[in-house]
Amino acid sequence: MRLELRKLCLSFGALRVTQDVDLVVESGELHALIGPNGAGKTTLINQISGEYFPDSGDIVLGDRTITRLPAHRRAAAGLARSFQISQLYPDFDGEDNVAMAVQARSPGGFGMWRPARSDPRLRVPAREALARVGLGDRGHVRVGELAHGEKRQLELAMVLASDASVLLLDEPMAGMSAEESRRMAELLVSIKGRYTILLVEHDMDIVFALADRITVLVYGQAIFTGTPEQVRAHEDVRRAYLGSD
């Protein structure tokens, strides 16, 4: 499914955090969003996922305009997101966490009778998603006791289990060790092409290796979009972002 942003604008008071952003993520594309700290990357993700509504402009998912759709209804429209800081259920174990993602996408959420924890329709897909991210043997550990890297993996498992076709991944490797990052990158390679992915990431090596196209965001403006080679070669981008690093 295709994701398109049309002339998206958002201001917090005098601060223009998103300025006329046009962005297209083609179906099946892995599109990276890069830019210096404070460029408005997460704010942009938050508008797509519905945490904030833009002041003007449109968000189009497939052939549906979702600009004003409440956040909880965007999941049904085919959107899933991960958070820069893991957003998990600390009192649940890993499998419960992923099972919530499965439950949220399936009908019958108001079932009050059948025990959810022994429902194979929730548990089997949950275990599959855990195995996919490499947490197959950690499903019964309470989230509070998981290591940081495992929490990031769990976060991705929830996104995968929610059965969306468009994934918004906000720094999935934030705070990971080099080894964990490498495994996460492998994981992203393994799902690439099957989903439409908008990826926010700081590690340029990973971005250049993974992304089909890259958009550079500076002060809320999308200053350039192109393939990794084009971005590397682009003078403004070097000055605005890569050079300063």
Add this chain to the structure above:
Amino acid sequence: MSTVAPPTRRDAPTSPDAGTHRRTHQRARWFLLAGIALLLAVPWFAQWSGQPFVISLFTRFVIYAIAAVSLDLILGYGALVSFGHAAFFGLGGYVVGIVAFHVADGSGLFGWAGTNEALLLWPLAVGFCALAGAGIGFLSLRTSGVQFIMITLAFGQMFYFLLVGLMYYGGDDGLAIHTRNVLGGRSLRDPRAFYLVCVVLLVVWMWLCRRIVGSRFGMALQSLKQNRKRSVALGLAPLRYPLVAFTISAAGTGLAGVLWANYALFVSPDMATWQKSGELMAMVILGGMGTIVGPALGAMVYLGLEQWLTAWTEHWMVVMGPALVLIVLFGKRGLYGLLTAFGRRRG
């Protein structure tokens, strides 16, 4: 560094955890069955010991236990601190009281002769409370945190003053009820019969609540409590689940009010004071939030201590207050947590 799990943890991932979990679970089950058996034995104990007031005391315990379990549904599983739940207790009671009033003087209510039949009247009263709960919940759940506490308190106080203002039904003095409702045509005048009805209702209600919290609905409710942002991103409607839970909770609290009216044969605005809401909360916290069984135990211990300590000093809160503070500080899941986890740390 904290990002790397030690290899041993990876090798033996779940077994110690799962083991303790199962043991706690089994212990909880035995604990529950023993509790129910004890409750059922109370009438015989009263007869054997020649102290019939014990039945009356335990009837009170059981009725409040139903209210506490109901409150736990939203307090323990939804983190919704309702400071106005006594309103539903009062409403349930007043439906019984007002209908009894009109039945007694034969005046009828909006052209309805009224009824003394519990099978008709009790569901009606509980339905009323559910309706009120849905309305109050719908308005209150637009807020959260302290504002939610304040708005439920405000609704509770409004209802309290409404009852005080009902001069026709006794106002401040309340309303005496001439006779207990009949159940399927059978009298409930015998304290033992009425007590057993209350116990059966408590057990059924606890069972229903446990089903609810373990269901998909219950999981969604708990997920919203733990991380609302995540639940919304997954696609769970943030208002609907708490609202339904609030409605069910109001219905259960109303049922307790209905039983109280039948027990005391008297209803008054005192049933709906904010202090009563606070007491219900104290019972839930004392017994253990988010455990269903715990709050039932909490209600009994709270009222038992009140009974025992008031015989000793009028300022019984001097003892209860610090006890509550200690439970909140050290008992993670109240008395229930202490009982079920007892001996867990060994081995």
